[in-house]
Amino acid sequence: MQCTCGATLPEDARFCHRCGRPQFEEDLTRFHEEQVVVPPPQPPQPPVPPIQARIDFGNRRAVLVSIVIAMLTLVLFTMCAVTIPFAAGILLLPLFCLAGFGAAYLYIRQTGEKISPQSGARLGFMTALWAFLVVVLLSVLLAVLVSDPGLRRELLSVASANSSPATQELAKLLNDPRKFILLLMGQLLVYFCLFTFPSMLGGMLGVRFQTKKQ
Numbered sequence: 001m002q003c004t005c006g007a008t009l010p011e012d013a014r015f016c017h018r019c020g021r022p023q024f025e026e027d028l029t030r031f032h033e034e035q036v037v038v039p040p041p042q043p044p045q046p047p048v049p050p051i052q053a054r055i056d057f058g059n060r061r062a063v064l065v066s067i068v069i070a071m072l073t074l075v076l077f078t079m080c081a082v083t084i085p086f087a088a089g090i091l092l093l094p095l096f097c098l099a100g101f102g103a104a105y106l107y108i109r110q111t112g113e114k115i116s117p118q119s120g121a122r123l124g125f126m127t128a129l130w131a132f133l134v135v136v137l138l139s140v141l142l143a144v145l146v147s148d149p150g151l152r153r154e155l156l157s158v159a160s161a162n163s164s165p166a167t168q169e170l171a172k173l174l175n176d177p178r179k180f181i182l183l184l185m186g187q188l189l190v191y192f193c194l195f196t197f198p199s200m201l202g203g204m205l206g207v208r209f210q211t212k213k214q
């Protein structure tokens with residue numbers, strides 16, 4: 001009796017004394033099964049940092065949160081402007097700081113993502129931009145209204161019926177539509193800055209606040 005390695009084996013040898021190869025059929029199948037290489041255990045993978053979504057207009061959650069906060073801010077501002085018209089302008093700064101803060105706060109709460117202060121500022125910028133777009137649309141609408149002589153006359157008659165100083169001031173402006181529209185455009189630029197800067201600051205503060213809490 002001979003093993004495949006060439007060693008001569010005694011009659012009833014179960015294993016080869018040289019290479020260890022089993023000589024019985026049942027042992028051989030087991031031997032082949034054991035030969036199937038067990039893959040060595042994988043070294044533990046380093047923890048994957050949570051994927052941070054980019055804060056931009058392609059991020060649906062960021063868009064949604066910023067639109068909601070922007071509209072809320074505009075409603076809040078309108079309410080302030082109606083109740084305390086003289087202070088509304090000053091209120092823009094804290095209001096938009098709050099808007100940016102709220103947007104960052106809400107976004108982190110909704111997604112559980114850890115975003116950087118820069119991303120918070122971007123979120124604040126987006127929020128301010130939506131609010132600004134609404135103001136631009138309203139301004140364009142107003143400019144179109146004012147440039148139409150018939151509508152202007154109507155607006156003037158409405159304004160003259162109201163004797164408050166603000167409406168009288170507006171009536172005076174309405175008499176010179178070109179100046180009125182120029183003033184409107186200048187105001188838009190101011191609004192853009194008044195909206196975006198505090199809102200970006202608020203966004204950064206919102207991220208700081210949420211990160212400290214976690």
Ligand SMILES: [Zn+2]
Pocket residue numbers: 003004005006007016017018019020021
């Ligand atoms: Zn052998």
